Amino acid sequence: MHLQSFALLAAASLVRAETNGRHDARQTAPTGPEAWAAAYARASTALSKMSQNDKVNIVTGVGWDKGPCVGNTPAIGSIGYPQLCLQDGPLGVRFGTGSNAFTPGIQAGSTWDVELIRQRGAYIGAEARGCGVHNILGPAPGPIGKHPGGGRNWEGFGADPYLQGIATAATIEGIQSAGVQSTVKHFIGNEQELNRETMSSTIDDRTIHELYLWPFAEAVHANVASVMCSYNKVNGTWACENDKILNGLLKNELGFPGYVVSDWNAQHTTNGAAIGGLDMTMPGSDYNGKGILWGGLLNQAVSNNQVSKARLDDMTKRILASWYLLKQDSGYPRINIKANVQGNHKENIRAVARDGIVLLKNSGILPLKKPTKIAVIGSSAVVNPKGANACVDRGCNTGALGMGWGSGTTEYPYFVAPYDAIKTRAQSDGTTVSLQNSDNASGVQSVASGVDAAIVFITASSGEGYITTESVAGDRPNLDPWHNGNQLVQAVAQANQNVVVVVHSTGPIVLETIQALPGVKAIVWAGLPSQENGNALVDVLYGLVSPSGKLPYTIGKSQSDYGTKVSTGNDNFAEGLYIDYRHFDNQKIAPRYEFGFGLSYTNFTFSDIEVTSNAKSGPATGAVVPGGRADLFDNVATVTAKITNSGGVLGAEVPQLYITLPSSAPSSPPKQLRGFAKLKLAPGASGTATFNLRRKDLSYWDTRQQNWIIPSGSFGISVGASSRDIRLTGTLTA
Ligand SMILES: OC[C@H]1O[C@@H](O[C@H]2[C@H](O)[C@@H](O)[C@H](O[C@H]3[C@H](O)[C@@H](O)[C@H](O)O[C@@H]3CO)O[C@@H]2CO)[C@H](O)[C@@H](O)[C@@H]1O
Secondary structure (H helix, E strand, O other), X not given: OOHHHHHHHHHHHHHHHHHOHHHOOOOOOOOHHHHHHHHHHXXXXXXXXXXXXXXXXXXXXXXXXXXXXOEEEOOEHHHOEOOEEEEOOOOOOOOOOOOOOOOOHHHHHHHOOHHHHHHXXXXXXXXXXXXXXXXXXXOOOOOOOOOOOOOOHHHOOOOOHHHHHHHHHHHHHXXXXXXXXXXXXXXXOOOOOOOOOOOEEOOXXXXXXXXXXXXXXXHHHOOOOEEEEOOOEEOOEEHHHOHHHHHHHHHHHOOOOOEEEEOOOOOOOOHHHHHHOOOEEOOOOOOOOOOOOOOHHHHHHHHOOOOOHHHHHHHHHHHHHHHHHOOOOXXXXXXXXXXXXXXXXHHHHHHHHHHOOEEEEEOOOOOOOOXXXXXXXXXXXXXXXXXXXXXXXXXXXXXXXXXXXXXOOOOOOOOOOHHHHHHHHHHHHOOEEEEEOOOOHHHOHHHHOOOOEEEEEEEEOOEOOXXXXXXXOOOOOOOOOOOOHHHHHHXXXXXXXXXXXXXXXXXXXXXXXXXXXXXXXXXXXXXXXXXXXXXXXXXXXXXXXXXXXXXXXXXXXXXXXXXXXXXXXXXXXXXXXXXXXXXXXXXXXOOOEOOOOOEOOOOEEEEEEEEEEOOOOEEOOOOXXXXXXXXXXOEEEEEEEEEEEOOOOOEEEOOEEEEEOOOOOOOOOOOEEEEEOOEEEOOOOEEEEEEEEEHHHHOEEEXXXXXXEEOOOEEEEEEEOOOOOEEEEEEEEO
16 A cells, blocks of 8 residues: 555544544554554565565465464564564464463354453453464454354354454454454355365355455454455455455455465465465465475565566565554564463453353243252263363363364363352352253253252354364254253253253254243353353353343254355355345244344333434445545444333343335345444433444445445334344434
8 A cells, every 4th residue: 555545544534533432442552544654654664674585584484383373474684573473363372371261252242242342352462462472363253154053153253244343343453452463364255164175155246245344344444454365265266366355355445554364274376376465375384394385486486577576565565564553563572372461351251251141031030049959960061071171272062161163262271160150159058059960861850850940051062174073074064952952951841840051052053942841941042151151150140240142143943044054065155145134034034032132130121212314325435544435434323222221130231223224225134233332221220322323334335336335215223122122213314
């Protein structure tokens, strides 16, 4: 990008900051084009001191397993540039022994609490910095969750582009406020693990803009330092050499000033990747130390003019500018992945684990009221007998579940299992606890009968495809609970009429068998709570807090209701815009629990909706700032609603705003999330939810005009407690 364009765009960025309250809480994170312009100026000065060899080195990883981090580039002595350390990942410092295992992205999304998510990012950033990590490989809003059983969905924030976008931006702002580069991944269309390194994702122009690109646009707007291109092909061309998506969408349309780093071994050619928009190759060789595509080969290609010197300079400047942007050129800690950096961050981990718990069903059994006797049942109530970290990259589902498996995991520094925390609480209440730490349905009668509450634990897991767990090679082939969970719950419900089912899962499971059992009095969707698993659960089971999580995906009545299937060859994304609730709404399919659903121990009433708007139909016209045209980020309408806690205990509600586009727009999902807020309210208290709608929030992508358009006519505004529990409606006209 040119310096003049940054200077011109600085003013536009200030307008955005004043008009979009959501981002005002940003602290020391770099802010917009002016910060990039200063970083680019310094990058240009450094560039002039670098040899062609230096430039090739700074863009080329040193090779797999040849440095202290999962990704490393060599130091460049001539400019005082360090050996750069890139380390996973989205929930903390992978392989760290003195760091925390933060709550997975999907649990953070389930809180719908932007400030908790931002703090989570800031703490991940602080720990990465403390370990000398320059670039932390997260967050991961791709996959978004086209497939309910997609192996890596749990690394991101939920099956909706808006929720993913807000959570992604807040996470990046948090991470980068600690002076650490954030990498947003995986760009783009990597929605399944099966065949991810061979398949092509064919995604139409409107769908890519409105669904898959959306969170990445928010990431670029939050000044993310780098973007990781994915393994798959997009529309027939490898993502890491795809001119249309890297140069076209990312760098030109979104004005991305940072650098594109390859997923590990996702590069296929020397010249094609350089010309197609890749800026840094990782890890630099294949896992056997071979297959080196840049380094010497790139040097030759530049000397032969097959790749221009200007392109190599551009790659180098992007990498240097990101380093200067985060002020990593002075006083940066030395690399020590084993550093002790935990601080008090477990408070955030417990808060996210707890506030992400979704209460799905409660016939009055919860919160527990000093029961005399309880039973705790299931192998996932206790920690893995071999230790919480016994399986490499968490590649098993044994014992209590806190995260899925793969590169997006960390080591647990400790693990509080449900049984540990329940026992501690029970002791102080004088409750007797009996335990069956297996999933054996036939032996459950004796432990479950005669207790005041039988708490039964079931799970489902998934992860990255290089590990197969219990025959699951990444993506879940079905949405059933593992380890005969349905049969276990059935047996418990036969022995006892006061059953509480606790689910730990990487994504939706079909609950129909469990739902039909009269003995099941509560279903607690505890998600993926990481190391604070048991503590977070006890907070909710005993009413220390009222549950306040909301589902970040739909729980359908059957797998086929979702309308997508993991592809065995290439995938033409035929469902288009219609994934998750967009599909259920469009096809008028009743889910069991809809996107955005979650109960509380109190009640909330919604009233007094007000809509003010100066939205005008037509295209966006602003200059390009990081994230897209500047005016896309201008507030054009505001909706407010009064929320009152009309129940008897303190609680938090998440009012959600959905829009329905006017009939002049091309056919669109019936409802699309475009705002949410989390209000903590004492009994009887009221608060105002304010939803600021930006131009982009009211626009569709017009494939002919190649622009975002606000359609003319009347927009439906729905405000509710879920995507289907709409309490207030209004309209606005553009
Ligand atoms: O970690 C950086 C990015 O890497 C991708 O995941 C890779 C993961 O980090 C790595 O540990 C794993 O390596 C295994 C390899 O695939 C396998 O063939 C070999 O036998 O064992 C290796 C060690 O277990 O490879 C993963 C890629 O296949 C992620 O996609 C990305 O998100 C990470 O940021």
